[in-house]
Amino acid sequence: MVLTVLLCTLLVVSTTATEPELRPNIVVLIADDLGIGDISCYGNDSFRTTHLDRLASQGALLTHHLAGATVCTPSRTALLTGRYPVRSGMQEARHGPVVVRNVPGRAGLPADEMTFARALRDAGYRTQFVGKWHQGWSCERWEDQCHGPRGHGFDSFFGLPFSLMEEGEDGPVSQRRDEPLLRHVLPELMLADPQPPLRPGDCHRAAAELAWRLWLDTINQTDFRGGSTPRANWWGHTMAVEKFLNYQLVRDSTVVDWPYQLAGLTQRLVAESERFVASAARDGEPFLLVHSFLHPHTPLFTAPEFRGVSGHSRYADNVLEMDWAVGRLLAALDAAGVADNTLVHFLSDHGGQLELVGPDGQREGGHNGVFRGGKAQGGAEGGLRVPALFRWPGRIAAGSRVEVPTSALDLLPTLLEALHLAVANYPDPAVEHCGRADGLCACHGDDVRRLDPPRLFDVQADPAERREIPSEQVPVAPSQMDQFELVVPRAELLPWGQLHKFRGADFDMHGLHKWWENGGSCGVVPGQCEEYGR
Template identity: 45%
Template sequence: MSLCVKIMISAFIASLRLASEGVRLTHHLAASSMCTPSRAALLTGRYPVRYGLEEGPESNLLPVILHITSQSGLPADETTIASALTAANYTTGLVGKWHLGMNCTLFGHSCPGPLNYGFQSFYGIPVTLFQEFRGSHAFWKFPLHDRRFQGLAMAWMTAVVSLFLASRRNVLGYCTGVLLLLATHLILGVFWFIFAHNSMNSDCRWGVSPWLFRYANSRLFRGDQVVEAPIQLDGLSQRLVEESRHFLEAHAYDKTPFFLMHSFGHVHTPMFSAPHMAGRSKHGRYGDNVEEMDESVGKVLATLAELGLEDNTIVYFTSDQGGHLEAVEDNGERIGGHNGRFKGGKRQGGSEGGIRVPGIFRWPGHIPSGVTLDMPTSLMDLLPTLLSLAGLPQLHTLVPRAMGKELDGEDISEVLLKGAKGARTPRLFLHHCGMSLHAVRMDTGDHVYKMHLAKPKWWKGSTQCGWHHTTACDCHGANVTDLSSQPELYDLLSDPYEDYPPISPDSSEYKSVVHDLKDYVKQWRKGVTLPPSQLSTMANGLWKPFYQPHCLTC
């Protein structure tokens, strides 16, 4: 039995074919509306708030891991799908985006990242793709309108003149003067670098300048080593696909069971395409990106067929979050995607547009084709479901050290194998935005209730919070409306897009459902001790030069 997981979003030929050949989950939910926590939940089957991999209310950084050298990441004692399958003698590999912490050693000699979490091979992107990765950025900066740089200039001039006069008057010897001059340049150079490229510069985002951000993080890894810096974006999708093809070919011939997680760079800012894909779509560069990823999906699926692996491989297709509505280029071109009629988007953990994602399972001869399931399911269901479909023991039997780590995902293998005829049991879902609980969902079979406890304050007439590729709604604070005293309640079966007024608080239905959901939240909180947010700790989040990996041959 082989397992192939692909994280992607697409809507064209290869993806439509995949949907027609498997079970399509139309109410599939991410555990977070941001990539780092959502990916952590997918791999562990557990809410990321359980291990602090969500932003806290005091965070002033982007609520994901920003740097390769960041000390934030998936805790070492968490068990991933890859760890579980390694214990079952599967060969495991990750191709593409990781974004869960690289665990770099001092001076960046080794950054094992996913190799510490059950993956036996890794080729891909250590963090994520950022706009700063595209193009070049200025290294030399000396804006004299800035008082700090004025001070540096005055200090340099004073030091040089003083050393010159001292040497002319024989106060200093020639060698001493030269050494002091070099030391002066070194000290002032360090201050210049800090002012120009560190977070002390008000022009810097992500804690460093665009030049330093690209230099430090635009790196492609093989195993624990950098093999490309900066990342050559054009053609990246094709290189990732070739890597997955090689992985599949190797394990088709040695007959060992395998688990491949292929996490595409598309569709994500910045927009980039291989030359043969550029300008093909009538929907601009975003459309080009979608079509390029669809081409890649087709190549991976074709490889399975060519190698005779198609009928014995479970394929799972999904995304880690909804579209980023606010993202636009400087010329106004939208590059963040669209969530259809679902309201909200990325970084809106309680909004459908932020957490509703595609979901497809395909396993020819086992999972029926052309079936649509509208019951709520979660990315966190993947771990227990794959173990069940593969005929393996449950996680806590397979990996004894995982005992005590309660799974939040559920085994949905029965409903996948039986299609719509499978049993549908009542279920509840918690929707966090950062470490704050924004909504709760309850599937009773006859209803899918959703209770909003908090909502972002959208721009008038929209379901977003501005325009820019670094802009998104807040999870905490003054820009969030607290609804906990009188939550809003919807039935998503009758009002899937929340277009109509919520259920009246005066109705018996509202009182009964809200009472039950609040009681569930209360009991859940009693049974869980949540750690502080890793992403709100400045020491964890900032760039650390002494852990920076380098590539001397790139």
């Protein structure tokens, strides 16, 4: 069942609707790890999520909305593409991580996947992604962003290529494995000339890349292939390495903060989305905004004014800061005068995580209502059943409640339905024209017909699109996260021209300052870098 059927039930379409109303602005708000029992419009009576409640009262609340998976990467793949993540290898791995694990790695959303952002941009929309991406980043160099948002239909990006990570104690295994990288490789990276080609006698980059390869080879031989199957958590890092590899705040391809600081980050992301809405509305352009919250994923951080505001828990404070952010974004639509022609969709990427407990014993995960299980718990309903709200004034009846099953995979076809996209309607398929005297097919009216269901062709083998591929014959790709060469970080995928922005010495980074203070050197006589592969 797809949401297009749902919208046909909810939409109140006027026969006198103007053309701009047929091209609504789209705002998609994605919560991270929010449980269906965490917000008051779904029954939580511990505290009130005022702005989400208002969104629900002005539109539709879905009671049986299902995520595409129970962890971040595959669920977001499903949302963006309308396809099960197994189609593109973005599903959890049997012997690897369950999500994309490194920004400078080669795993990620394949470049040939169609996303709703690409479809909307092709239809003339201005598109922006703000917040957590977590779909991979690049293929050959940092800037190519083949897996990133700008490679998948978004004109601009401001946020985290990766995700938040809990800052727990580093285990002895990861510390021992990462010590060569901390002691020998990262100092060389910091000293390397960031602009190739290397200066004569400058060995640092060549030395660092060689040491990096040796470090990965050690992991491959001792952790990944140490037995008949890879050892558990072979992809893990110490927190110092984590912050170097994955803790960037990025605008398009430019690193803004490295490592990013959590204080005030929610407010910075909200301000970015507010500016985008105001600019697109002022220019009169239809727009797509995806704002992907960092809340209430751990570590649970809030601005000072939200600490203790719930009177309940750190997690509740986190949810209320996210609710405040929702209110700011809805107010931005009002201020720009576009709220009445904007389809707003709020959802969680999957259910809340049940196992999280803070150092003081306080629970730090979400609540999934009456449903069993939660995040990362396979097909358990608590991990898949998520809160989902829709608002489209004049099109979706205020206060609607939808009980039928719906899915995050339905968003792409729903948005295309809202845009009334279609294909040419040829009276004679063998001739392939609309029979008009001027020979020009229109994009509306009797010259087009709507596809239900969509058709699939292999345009390489069948460029004339004569042989439709049955959906059951679509191949299933092996998990990218099972493949060592895709998951591990690669030196060539670092932002080489921006390494000087890494501020590891400025913060307490679990021992990072020790190797930083020691500096680093090639260990060879200048001018003798040939042994490092130059």
